[in-house]
Amino acid sequence: MFENLSYLALQQYWWMIVSLLGAILVFMFFVQGGQTMIKSLGKTDNEIKMLVNSLGRKWDLTFTTLVTFGGAAFASFPLFYSTSFGGAYWVWMLILFAFIIQAVSYEYRTKADNFLGAKTYETFLFINGLLGTILVGTAVATFFTGSDFLVTNMNHSIWQNPYRGLELAFNFARYETFINLSLGLAVFFLARVLGILYFFNNIEDETILTRARKQLLVNALPFLVFFLFFLINVLFMDGFGYDSNGVVSMVPYKYFNNLIEMPLNTVILLLGVVAVLWGIYRGAFHYEKCGTKAIWFTGGGTILTVFALLILVGFNNTCFYPSTSDLQSSLTIQNASSSKYTLVAMSYVSLLVPFVVAYIWYAWSSLNKKPITAKEMEDDHHAY
Amino acid sequence: MEHFDMALVDWSRAQFALTAMYHWIFVPLTLGLSFIVAIMMTIYVRTGNELWKKITKFWMTLFGVNFAIGVATGIILEFEFGTNWSNYSWFVGDIFGAPLAIEGIMAFFLESTFIAILFFGWGRVSKKFHMISAWMVAIGSNLSALWILVANAWMQNPVGMRFNPDTARNEMVNFWEVLFSPTAINKFLHTISSGYVLSAIFVVGVSAWFLLKHRNVDFAKKSMIIAAVFGLLSSFYLVLTGDESARDIYHTQPMKFAAFEGLDDGTVSAPLVVIGFLKEVPDPNQPDVERFAFKIEIPNLLSYMVALNSNVFVPGINDLINGNEKHGIMSYYEKIDKGKLAIKALGDYKEALERKDQVAAAENLKVFEANYAYFGYGYYDDPNDLVPNVPVAFYSFHIMVILGVHFMILFIVILVLLYKKKIEKIRWVLYVALWTIPLAYIASQAGWVLAEMGRQPWVVQDLMPTLSAVSNIDKSSVVVTFWIFAVTFTVLLIAEIKIMVSQIVSGSKNEGGH
Numbered sequence: 001m002f003e004n005l006s007y008l009a010l011q012q013y014w015w016m017i018v019s020l021l022g023a024i025l026v027f028m029f030f031v032q033g034g035q036t037m038i039k040s041l042g043k044t045d046n047e048i049k050m051l052v053n054s055l056g057r058k059w060d061l062t063f064t065t066l067v068t069f070g071g072a073a074f075a076s077f078p079l080f081y082s083t084s085f086g087g088a089y090w091v092w093m094l095i096l097f098a099f100i101i102q103a104v105s106y107e108y109r110t111k112a113d114n115f116l117g118a119k120t121y122e123t124f125l126f127i128n129g130l131l132g133t134i135l136v137g138t139a140v141a142t143f144f145t146g147s148d149f150l151v152t153n154m155n156h157s158i159w160q161n162p163y164r165g166l167e168l169a170f171n172f173a174r175y176e177t178f179i180n181l182s183l184g185l186a187v188f189f190l191a192r193v194l195g196i197l198y199f200f201n202n203i204e205d206e207t208i209l210t211r212a213r214k215q216l217l218v219n220a221l222p223f224l225v226f227f228l229f230f231l232i233n234v235l236f237m238d239g240f241g242y243d244s245n246g247v248v249s250m251v252p253y254k255y256f257n258n259l260i261e262m263p264l265n266t267v268i269l270l271l272g273v274v275a276v277l278w279g280i281y282r283g284a285f286h287y288e289k290c291g292t293k294a295i296w297f298t299g300g301g302t303i304l305t306v307f308a309l310l311i312l313v314g315f316n317n318t319c320f321y322p323s324t325s326d327l328q329s330s331l332t333i334q335n336a337s338s339s340k341y342t343l344v345a346m347s348y349v350s351l352l353v354p355f356v357v358a359y360i361w362y363a364w365s366s367l368n369k370k371p372i373t374a375k376e377m378e379d380d381h382h383a384y
Numbered sequence: 385m386e387h388f389d390m391a392l393v394d395w396s397r398a399q400f401a402l403t404a405m406y407h408w409i410f411v412p413l414t415l416g417l418s419f420i421v422a423i424m425m426t427i428y429v430r431t432g433n434e435l436w437k438k439i440t441k442f443w444m445t446l447f448g449v450n451f452a453i454g455v456a457t458g459i460i461l462e463f464e465f466g467t468n469w470s471n472y473s474w475f476v477g478d479i480f481g482a483p484l485a486i487e488g489i490m491a492f493f494l495e496s497t498f499i500a501i502l503f504f505g506w507g508r509v510s511k512k513f514h515m516i517s518a519w520m521v522a523i524g525s526n527l528s529a530l531w532i533l534v535a536n537a538w539m540q541n542p543v544g545m546r547f548n549p550d551t552a553r554n555e556m557v558n559f560w561e562v563l564f565s566p567t568a569i570n571k572f573l574h575t576i577s578s579g580y581v582l583s584a585i586f587v588v589g590v591s592a593w594f595l596l597k598h599r600n601v602d603f604a605k606k607s608m609i610i611a612a613v614f615g616l617l618s619s620f621y622l623v624l625t626g627d628e629s630a631r632d633i634y635h636t637q638p639m640k641f642a643a644f645e646g647l648d649d650g651t652v653s654a655p656l657v658v659i660g661f662l663k664e665v666p667d668p669n670q671p672d673v674e675r676f677a678f679k680i681e682i683p684n685l686l687s688y689m690v691a692l693n694s695n696v697f698v699p700g701i702n703d704l705i706n707g708n709e710k711h712g713i714m715s716y717y718e719k720i721d722k723g724k725l726a727i728k729a730l731g732d733y734k735e736a737l738e739r740k741d742q743v744a745a746a747e748n749l750k751v752f753e754a755n756y757a758y759f760g761y762g763y764y765d766d767p768n769d770l771v772p773n774v775p776v777a778f779y780s781f782h783i784m785v786i787l788g789v790h791f792m793i794l795f796i797v798i799l800v801l802l803y804k805k806k807i808e809k810i811r812w813v814l815y816v817a818l819w820t821i822p823l824a825y826i827a828s829q830a831g832w833v834l835a836e837m838g839r840q841p842w843v844v845q846d847l848m849p850t851l852s853a854v855s856n857i858d859k860s861s862v863v864v865t866f867w868i869f870a871v872t873f874t875v876l877l878i879a880e881i882k883i884m885v886s887q888i889v890s891g892s893k894n895e896g897g898h
Contacts, residue, residue: 057504060496063455068488070462075485078477078553085463086470086855093467093865096460097872103456104876107448113886115879153734154552155474158856338478339548339555349486356493363497363517366509 002347010343011333012315014076017350019310021069022140023303026187028062029136030198030299031055033191035102035129038122041199041211048122049110049377049384054202055195056106056384057367061360063103075346079336080321083157087149088139088165095135102128106384129191137187138169138180143313144234144255145176146324151331160325179237182230189223190276190302197283197295204371213287220280235259240322240330248319248327258316265315269308275301388851395862396468396854401836402866403460405829406873410454410880412828415529415576416583416618417447418522421502422515423610429515439607442891443587446884448503453880457873468862472843472853479545479556480535487531495524529579530572537568539844540835541636547756547847549733549749554847566632571835574625577618578828581791584615585817585824588798590888592817595808599892609802616795622788627689634690634698637845640838642701643774644781645686648675650699650708656685659782662775675774701774705767716767723762726755760847772840780834787827794820 002010034055042048074081085092101124108114109121147168148160161167169184171177196212196219203209239254251257259266279298282290314320319330337343370376377383421444428436462484466473473480501509501517509517538544544561545554556562588611594604634641642650646657663677684694697711707715729752736744764770794817801807807814839845843853 057500060455060499061493063459064488064492064496067459067462067492068485070466071481071484071486071488074462074466074473074477075481078474078481081466081477081481082470082473082855085466086468086473086857089467089855089857089861092463093868096463097868099459100456100872103459104452104879107452108879108883111449111883111886112890113882115882116875153738156471156856157474162858164857164861338481339551341559342478342482342556345556345559346482346485349489352489356489360493360497363501366513367500367504370508 002344005344005347007340007343008334010340010347011076011337013347013350014072014337014343015314015320015333016307016311017353018069018072018076019307019314020303021065021072022310023306025062025065025069025136026190026306027194027299027302028058028065029133029187029191030194030295031059031062032129032132032195033188033193034195034198035125036188036192037195037212037215038125040215041208046374046377047205047208050203050205050208050372050374051199052106052109052122052125052384053377054199054372058198059102059106063099066099076338076343077331077333077336078338079151079155079157080331082155083149083151083331083336084139084147084321087157087159088142088147088168089159090163091135091139091165091168094131095139098128098131098135102132109384130188133188133191134181134184135169136184138184139165140187140310141180141183141230142168143310143320143322144237144239145179146240146322146330148325149323149329150326151323151329179230179233182226182233186223186226186230189219189226192219193223193280194295194298194302197279197298200283200287200291201293201295202368202371204373209291213284213291216280216284220284240319240327242317242319242330242332246332246335248322248330248332250327254318255312258312258318261316262311265308265311268304269312272301272304272306272308276305277301389854389859390851392857392859392862393851393854395859395866397850399468399862399866399869400461400464402870402873403457403464404832404836406877407454407457407461408829408832409825409877410450410457411529412579412582413450413586414447414454414525415579416581416614417443417450417586418518418525419580420583420587420611420614421447422518422522423614424607425515425518427610429511435603435606439603442603442887443607444502445887445891446590449880449883449887451499453876456876460869468855468857469843469853470855472848475553475848475853476539476844478553479538479542479562482556482559483531483535483538483562487528491524491528491531493524494520495528498524526576529576533572533575534563534568536835537565537571538562539842540571540839541565541567541632542844542847543567547759549730549752550737552730552734554844566628567636570625570629570632574622574629575831577622577625578831580618581615581622581788582824582828584611584618584795585791585820587611588615588795589818589821592814593888594892596811596814596818597892598808601808605802605807608798608807612795612798612802616792616799619788619792619795623792626785626788631690637839638699639701639704639770640772640777641690642699642704643772643777644834644838645698646675646679646774646778647686647698647700648702650697650703650711652687652697653684653694654686654696654698655681655683656689657681657782659786660778662778701771705771716761716770719758719761720764720767722755722758723760723764725762726752726759727762729755757846760842760844760849760852763849763852764841770841772838777834777838780830780837784827784830784834787823787830791820791824791827 034051038048038051042051105121105124109118150158150160168180169177193216196216199212200209235256236253238250238252240248241251241254242248275297279294279301282297283294314333319332321331323329421440424436424440424443428440498517498520501514502521505514505517542554543565544558545556548555587607591604591608594600646660646662647654658680660679661677662675687696687698688694690696690698699708699711699713703713705716707713707718729748733745733748733752736748797813798817801810801813841849843850
């Protein structure tokens with residue numbers, strides 16, 4: 001079946017899978033967003049416990065999505081993996097560090113003799129929510145704005161900046177830094193919005209939910225500002241395109257042209273943005289009627305929007321990981337991918353994805369039949 | 385030899401070793417305890433006996449504490465292939481990445497989805513679904529081990545691929561050959577069975593402590609029976625797969641084999657050193673100096689074990705370095721020459737292509753392909769640089785094997801005493817069981833030290849030396865991240881041990897409850 005597809009079609013298929021994983025990851029960042037609001041939404045020990053436990057039943061899936069995203073990127077676009085991870089060393093190390101301290105925090109927070117105390121683990125969760133979202137968003141923005149690296153004729157990658165990726169977020173002499181950071185901050189505030197909508201759906205406690213409702217627009221507004229700043233800049237900037245010989249050049253309004261030349265993707269993007277906004281609107285102004293369902297609109301919209309943005313930067317002869325040091329070193333889905341054989345082999349494995357989604361859905365539904373309540377926290381011996 | 389920043393290489397290795405060894409403190413317990421918990425929960429669901437529910441919950445809590453830190457240390461390993469070994473990532477990404485991706489899709493989601501049900505499903509899902517979730521977690525954990533071990537096995541014995549000179553990387557040509565190579569099968573089975581044995585020792589040891597303190601006797605005995613039976617069966621399997629692994633290494637990594645057997649000079653009817661103490665690191669210029677201060681050996685056994693024929697020749701370290709014409713062994717000197725030819729031919733091939741000189745490109749490609757099997761050797765000038773650290777390989781192997789025998793005997797003794805209802809009376813056995821817990825961790829770590837240090841200087845056997853695999857980063861960055869991870873993991877380990885001990889103590893006082 002997959003053997004009959006062209007090499008390019010397989011590369012596109014795998015870019016779509018990586019994009020989908022990235023999109024699901026951003027949706028799953030509701031865990032990270034929620035973590036940054038534990039202290040602002042929960043004032044008593046039991047309220048904090050409810051919030052932590054609500055998120056604690058999902059954190060591992062976010063973590064798994066991140067790991068699978070990394071694995072899929074390694075497997076399908078190994079030159080991206082070696083270039084970005086080996087190059088932007090400090091950005092990725094900070095992201096990883098943020099996730100290391102998250103992994104133990106839920107399980108250890110309330111255990112006796114946990115060495116560091118509950119407050120330290122709660123701080124770990126906050127750091128994970130803050131750094132994880134902003135840095136991942138900033139890193140993804142460089143797919144549009146470019147990074148400083150070279151690729152040799154033996155496909156060895158050499159990063160050109162001594163700050164090893166930190167310059168992408170902190171070199172304020174470069175305008176693109178603001179574009180990078182704007183996406184980072186947009187992801188951060190979106191994660192907080194998603195976190196709030198998730199609490200609407202998963203917690204049954206009037207005090208917490210009243211505070212959460214007040215926070216919804218407070219976070220939605222900066223999200224919109226930063227996201228629009230990013231989107232407008234991207235659509236009106238010169239982009240990194242390549243011709244049929246693989247020669248890379250700067251193309252005026254490249255990403256805007258991609259919108260026009262890939263209308264289906266544009267529809268997905270628009271649907272996504274509308275769904276995000278619709279979920280926020282319903283959650284903020286029609287809470288009583290559909291507050292618990294708002295997460296599905298905004299969450300689904302997030303997946304569609306991020307997916308469409310990644311398609312925008314990967315398809316239509318666009319360099320998905322451009323080099324500002326040497327245009328010809330820029331990575332495309334064609335020059336950075338695995339061999340056709342490997343893509344075919346992995347494509348068969350990808351057929352398992354619907355099955356995986358189905359059992360995740362079933363398991364979640366089983367667990368989420370009843371929202372979390374204060375009483376449950378008192379009775380559950382394994383509560384975090 | 386081409387110039388490499390050896391300080392960077394050493395720090396990168398140190399960082400990877402640090403994260404891998406920390407990770408491996410937690411993973412084996414997860415691998416085995418997940419099955420033990422699943423078995424206990426199955427008994428509870430089938431019998432409805434509340435004591436089994438308490439037993440299940442107690443071990444599940446310890447499993448959860450251990451699982452969390454295993455996840456924390458695991459994520460860094462996957463990404464370190466990119467951050468610290470980026471040249472390697474490209475050179476082998478076409479093969480190595482696929483198992484990692486499959487691991488994520490097939491195993492991690494299974495594990496992470498059902499673990500939430502396992503811990504929070506009490507009263508929320510049916511007993512049967514809860515039990516199935518426990519089995520799904522166990523299967524998911526072990527499946528995740530499968531794929532990463534397939535990838536590791538490929539590095540020890542690269543098969544199912546060809547080198548593409550145009551992309552300068554190895555590309556997969558046969559997925560099944562990668563998945564079902566004897567090295568991969570042995571590595572997977574041996575590694576997971578070692579995890580089962582460690583977990584069984586953990587449960588037996590903690591239960592022994594309960595009995596020593598006269599707390600929850602019935603609870604402890606029931607746990608002990610399950611664990612000892614599971615551990616004994618796993619031990620048999622461990623020995624079988626270990627034997628197969630050693631035979632596989634004899635064929636695919638003869639230098640590693642010679643190093644861990646402490647065999648300098650090859651011989652027919654080679655003896656097996658059962659116990660030995662090395663007196664010094666031998667001088668390569670004085671090959672006749674005896675390496676051992678003391679040794680107990682069994683004549684002919686090594687030859688018999690590798691080929692079921694005691695007359696077979698087993699090459700030693702010196703045979704591999706200097707070659708042995710009589711037994712058809714090419715010297716490392718010759719391999720180095722061929723490797724240098726391959727490296728030069730690849731560079732010339734690339735240059736010829738840029739000049740659009742197809743004739744020169746074809747000629748160089750021919751030379752390259754004829755010598756590619758020795759590509760990695762070309763990075764070296766001195767064959768002695770191709771010998772792993774023999775004392776480390778020798779001791780780690782022998783510690784692992786000797787402790788493995790101890791574990792098996794312990795399980796048998798425990799089961800006999802349980803059967804004869806004398807387990808509480810023979811207190812020294814309980815003390816031995818308790819103090820075997822750290823020994824299990826030592827044996828488990830020794831296994832990986834052997835596997836990874838024994839194959840040096842290769843990151844991919846014969847094709848890519850470790851020194852050429854590192855990222856082009858400055859040493860100071862790696863030094864800083866090394867210490868960040870060292871401090872972080874140590875703090876988390878202390879927290880984990882304190883929590884585990886606290887849970888065990890409170891469990892012993894509260895009939896396994898919390």
